Amino acid sequence: MSVPPFLTPRARSAAMRDLAERQPLLARQRRRPRDGRSTRRAALLGLGLTLATASAGALAWWGSQWLRSTPLLAVRSIEVLGHERLVEAALVEAAAIPPGTNLLALDPIAVRERLEALPGVRHARVVRQFPGRVALLVQEREPYVLANADGLFWLDAEGRVLGPEPHPLPPRLPILTGVTLPAEPAASAPDRVQTGLALLRILSRVGGRLVPRVSEIDLGRPEGPVLYTTEGVEVRIGVEAWEERLGRLDALPASGIWWS
Numbered sequence: 001m002s003v004p005p006f007l008t009p010r011a012r013s014a015a016m017r018d019l020a021e022r023q024p025l026l027a028r029q030r031r032r033p034r035d036g037r038s039t040r041r042a043a044l045l046g047l048g049l050t051l052a053t054a055s056a057g058a059l060a061w062w063g064s065q066w067l068r069s070t071p072l073l074a075v076r077s078i079e080v081l082g083h084e085r086l087v088e089a090a091l092v093e094a095a096a097i098p099p100g101t102n103l104l105a106l107d108p109i110a111v112r113e114r115l116e117a118l119p120g121v122r123h124a125r126v127v128r129q130f131p132g133r134v135a136l137l138v139q140e141r142e143p144y145v146l147a148n149a150d151g152l153f154w155l156d157a158e159g160r161v162l163g164p165e166p167h168p169l170p171p172r173l174p175i176l177t178g179v180t181l182p183a184e185p186a187a188s189a190p191d192r193v194q195t196g197l198a199l200l201r202i203l204s205r206v207g208g209r210l211v212p213r214v215s216e217i218d219l220g221r222p223e224g225p226v227l228y229t230t231e232g233v234e235v236r237i238g239v240e241a242w243e244e245r246l247g248r249l250d251a252l253p254a255s256g257i258w259w260s
Contacts, residue, residue, distance in 0.1 A: 074100045076132035083138050086120050094118055095126075095136055103128045111136075120162050145200060147176040147193065159189025159197055173200055173211070174227070178220020192219040199225055199242060206247045 075097055080088045095111050108126035115124035115138060123139040141162055143154040152175070154162040161181050176196040182189070189197070196219050203211055214235075216228040227235040237245050 070102070071100070072131060073103045074132055075103060075106070075134055078134045078136065080136045080138065083140060085143075086118070086138065086140055091115065091118070091121075091136060091138060095134075097134060103130060103132065103134070106134070119160065122156075145173045145176060145197070146171050147179055147181060147196075149179055149181045153181055155189070155193065155197075157197065159193045173204075174214045174217045176217055176219060178218045195219055195225065199237075202242050203246055206243055210246060210249055 078092055078095065078097060080091050083091060094114050094117070096114055097106065097111065106126075106128060108128065111126045112124045115121050115126075115136065120141050121138050122141045125137040127135040127137065129135060141156040141160060143162055144157045145155050146152050146165060147155050152165040154165055155176075156162055176193065179192045179196065180190060181193070196217055199217060203214065213229050213231070214227050215230050218226040218228065221236075223236065224239040225237055227237065229235065235249065237249075
């Protein structure tokens with residue numbers, strides 16, 4: 001019995017189609033027109049995000065301005081810490097913090113610089129303590145030696161003029177004479193003052209017994225510093241080899257005649 005040709009696979013005229021191919025599906029997607037409602041939705045979303053960002057920025061700016069001006073953060077008290085010789089009222093005046101200044105509007109660096117411009121202040125620190133307190137922490141310059149320049153003035157170990165001494169007591173170190181002090185307290189020490197400080201450091205290091213026997217160091221001589229002892233002896237030490245010469249002088253008896 002013969003089989004009708006239309007019932008056999010060979011009788012089919014067209015090849016079977018692969019339904020898994022992507023190209024026809026993608027082509028239909030590209031040809032599909034975009035929905036107008038989706039476009040409007042995306043535009044509204046972008047506009048909303050822009051408005052939200054702008055509103056957040058404006059709110060942050062307004063909040064910052066409010067914090068820097070609100071009386072809730074106004075300075076109500078100023079405390080000075082670390083001072084012994086300096087007067088508290090003078091330090092507060094030098095800080096120049098107007099009453100009612102907002103803590104966030106206060107410039108701690110500017111306040112610190114004003115404090116450190118004072119002759120007796122070595123370092124200063126400004127601490128803001130919320131809601132309304134400022135602490136001024138100062139480190140004072142230590143008096144080191146007296147210098148006689150149209151009056152007695154205290155110098156620190158760097159040669160900075162700290163102020164006059166109206167009621168002098170027997171000094172711990174010899175008095176420096178033959179020097180001129182700068183008119184500005186913040187100015188660096190002149191060369192003669194620096195020479196005297198260097199000599200004092202050597203004298204303190206090598207002349208243990210010699211220090212209390214020297215009452216004055218004259219730095220105005222062209223041939224070099226001259227020491228005067230409490231016994232009235234004049235000692236010329238020249239311009240070099242101070243450590244060696246002072247070591248020899250320290251070994252001499254107090255009644256000896258010193259000449260170097």
